Amino acid sequence: MAVLRVSGSSLAERLASLLSLPEARRAALRTLEWDGFRERALVLFFPGPNSYTGEDLVEFQVHGNPLLARRLLSHLGALGVRQAEPGEFTRRALLHGKQGLLEVEALRDLVAAETDTQIRLAQARAGAQPAWIHLARTTLAPWMARAEAAVDYGEEEGIILDHKDLKENLAALRARFHVEQTRSRAARHLREGLRLGIVGRPNAGKSTLFNALAGEDRAIVTDLPGTTRDVLEVRCEWRGLPLRLFDTAGLRDSEDRVEQLGVARVGAVLEGADLVLHLTPIGEGPDGLLETTLAPFRGKVLEVRTFADRGEAAGVAIAAHQGDLDALEAALKERLLGGLAPDACLGALATGRQLELLDDLAHQLDLLLALEEGCPPEVSASLLQGAWAQLARLTGEDRADSALDALFSGFCLGK
Ligand SMILES: Nc1nc2c(ncn2[C@@H]2O[C@H](COP(=O)(O)OP(=O)(O)OP(=O)(O)O)[C@@H](O)[C@H]2O)c(=O)[nH]1
Ligand SMILES: [Mg+2]
The missing domain is CATH 1.20.120.430 (tRNA modification GTPase MnmE domain 2)
Structure with a gap:
């Protein structure tokens, strides 16, 4: 179906040549005739001020052919109705006191939400003033x-x-x-999605972690160092955390031109990230990146030890290939959400x-x-x-x- 909404004053008179409006808030079938078209439409009438916009509001539900909807729109145009601007219905609702600004902002977030957590957060804000x-x-x-x-x-x-x-x-x-x-x-981070850059030496397990968090095999994983050469990005939700993940080429001096270009792109990821996960396999010594490439970003680097199945290490240790990621979850929630669970942010401004x-x-x-x-x-x-x-x-x-x-x-x- 296509739904066309008209808002304004005195709609009964303005639309009189097209139809007689049904009883308030009751769906009724009407035959609309214009320019040789004849369409049976389900029509709803919400007289102002008891409507979404606070003005008279009429809703036409017609068959979902875009051309048909456009033809009806142009006929409405001939009756003096103009196309709404983006968000204009809600803007009128705001101006007429039907909605508060905080609710309207929540509504915008609800429409734009991409993950379950983002939907829940927006819904909680749309409901009631804090x-x-x-x-x-x-x-x-x-x-x-x-x-x-x-x-x-x-x-x-x-x-x-x-x-x-x-x-x-x-x-x-x-x-x-x-x-x-x-x-x-914390709610703001969740609203915008946490930008996580994954960096480290070749074969540190970056792509394995990337895939595990994304819940799908997006990046190629092999035991050959230098497998990933470009920056890969994926949006996902992992354990209630809306994430934007960036997998990167392993950092090393390389003669390979493609690999060099990939390494050069890591800089942009470091700049844009909320948090940089620096991966070092357990059993291997430091790669020296903290003193070089990562030095300007130290404040947002989280040290992560990979290959936890092979040995013990202090701090955040994971074995991504077998889904052993609890330590990372706790560290992310601590660093980015101040230790709060996503649900603890319900109703917070964002x-x-x-x-x-x-x-x-x-x-x-x-x-x-x-x-x-x-x-x-x-x-x-x-x-x-x-x-x-x-x-x-x-x-x-x-x-x-x-x-x-x-x-x-x-x-x-x-x-
Ligand atoms: N045992 C074990 N193997 C792992 C772990 N993480 C990754 N691997 C293996 O290590 C190898 C390299 O993993 P990748 O995820 O491709 O490493 P990478 O850091 O993306 O490597 P480049 O793309 O070359 O920079 C693969 O064979 C993985 O299966 C882990 O925690 N434990
Ligand atoms: Mg890789």
């Missing part, structure tokens, strides 16, 4: 009122802002923010915009917590207002149109 936002509002509001009162009437009425009390209250909120910051950083505002908000609270006893109430009042304004920006109650343009350009037509 509880901590409510907590922040109810904590800040009375203190804003008190600070304003102290500014306006302090001297005449003897109203003083009790900083000790204020700080106690805010310290609890700040602790909650800290938890949310940790959860949100986009760059959201994280930036959450960090700003936390910083604002830090400034309030650092105020000296007896500082003028004007200072606390303005910091409290700043925090309040950041909350409003986060939820979209205070919104800049340019930010909305950027958001909706990421939507598809008709959503």
Whole structure:
């Protein structure tokens, strides 16, 4: 089927020459006739404001021939209906207060999600506003009122802002923010997919690990050193972790021109990775890469010992060819998710915009917590207002149109 949705005011009149609209929210068959076409369509009518967009909304379900759908679209065009811009239905929903900005961002992520974890995370965010936002509002509001009162009437009425009390209250909120910051950083990684580069000397077991994580035989594995020559990329989900994996050519000095080119490409992988897995087989000495190629990326290198079936080693040891990867799973969750399980991130904020505002908000609270006893109430009042304004920006109650343009350009037509 093809579904065509029309949103706007007074749709009953505008579409009168094509059909009589059915009863609200009840599917009905209508025969649509235009330009010599005759199509039986299932029609739904959602009168505003009780619709997705908050305006009158009509949905036509017709046979799924793209040409037929285009012909109906152009006829609707002749009736004064224009093609929606990307995300325009949702944008109208937002403008009419049917959806909050956080929900809309979650919806965009839901549509774009590529793995089970990403779907679950987006669904959790689309459902309800995070509880901590409510907590922040109810904590800040009375203190804003008190600070304003102290500014306006302090001297005449003897109203003083009790900083000790204020700080106690805010310290609890700040602790909650800290938890949310940790959860949100992890959620952001999961939302974007963790970019893992796999590097090491030839025959270190890179492609074997790559295949094991991807769950399919994507890279060629042989016991000949120098098997992989190009960078291979795969997207997958492994044990709840959305991954973008990069297998690379084994790093060594080689006379082979193709291999040299492959080695040269490893640099881009190192630059772009969230984490670089540096593989060294158990029983073999260091390859010296940490002091050379990997030196600029040390902060994001995770040392992994391969061939764990052949011996013992401290740290993260794996035997990828037999699926023995638990140590790697634990290390990834520790390094990239702050030790959290993916499910612990459900409901956490996750986009760059959201994280930036959450960090700003936390910083604002830090400034309030650092105020000296007896500082003028004007200072606390303005910091409290700043925090309040950041909350409003986060939820979209205070919104800049340019930010909305950027958001909706990421939507598809008709959503
Ligand atoms: N016993 C054992 N063999 C392994 C393990 N990991 C890889 N191998 C074997 O080691 C050989 C090399 O593995 P690859 O995964 O191709 O190594 P690579 O690092 O991709 O090598 P290049 O592409 O040449 O750089 C293959 O024969 C694998 O089957 C392991 O943990 N234990
Ligand atoms: Mg390989």
